Amino acid sequence: MVTTRKLREVPSDHYNVFAKECPARMVLDRIGDKWALLILDHLKSGKTRFNELKRSVGGISQKVLSGVLKTLERDGLIYREVYPTVPVTVEYSLTPLGETLTEAISAVTHWAELHMKEILSAREAYDLKV
């Protein structure tokens, strides 16, 4: 989620990108945070349980993991299945919608891999000048 303090006056003649109705904003808010993409990526390899996810993502706190999972579930991107074993078992997995999203995202990650070096060298060049 992106931080917005007060959301002051937004010129009314201009498409309000903060509105829920802005699709790009909506998706970016979902995948732009520190963890969501990673979780989605791990779920591509199949159903995964909470602690399993926690371990494989690495370095995420329980609070944050459960929070991210909740919003992803709310948006219909992942399933959450509870099995009444003892102790309880919960499995997360991608919904069809979630799968199409990971495919769309792969365009960006692919771009990233392809152009990483250019970015890195651009940074070097920039830092030298400064």
Next chain:
Amino acid sequence: MVTTRKLREVPSDHYNVFAKECPARMVLDRIGDKWALLILDHLKSGKTRFNELKRSVGGISQKVLSGVLKTLERDGLIYREVYPTVPVTVEYSLTPLGETLTEAISAVTHWAELHMKEILSAREAYDLKV
């Protein structure tokens, strides 16, 4: 930029997604924030000056705008051209690299427009159950 407090122990047997070398992380950090995508999008329509950008984006402070522009320039995604007029004129525009990125991103924004309704109705359904 994503917030990371201390970057504790990350299991060493696991690909460190926080490392600069993780391309996805790098790009997401660049476009995942509140403004970068918007700016990139506005720049698709051609060279734009600072205040022009500020107005058309709407609601962004000068400090933040100049900050985002700086990191985008540093990563080789936008050009910054200074004309020694008086008062000074500065024009920003996409580099070829920046253009390819906006194209990659469009896969996601297109997905967003396509599936927005599904997400919205998933939210409604979820909120009813809770």
Next chain:
DNA sequence: CTGAATCCCTGGGGATACTG
């Protein structure tokens, strides 16, 4: 006009302890 410098406040998210 284009920023840089300052001050301030908020909420994301880390650590830890506790439940069903």
Next chain:
DNA sequence: CAGTATCCCCAGGGATTCAG
């Protein structure tokens, strides 16, 4: 096991002012 509840810290970013 799978979370919830608390506390706390700090970087992002808003508002405002100053400068080349």
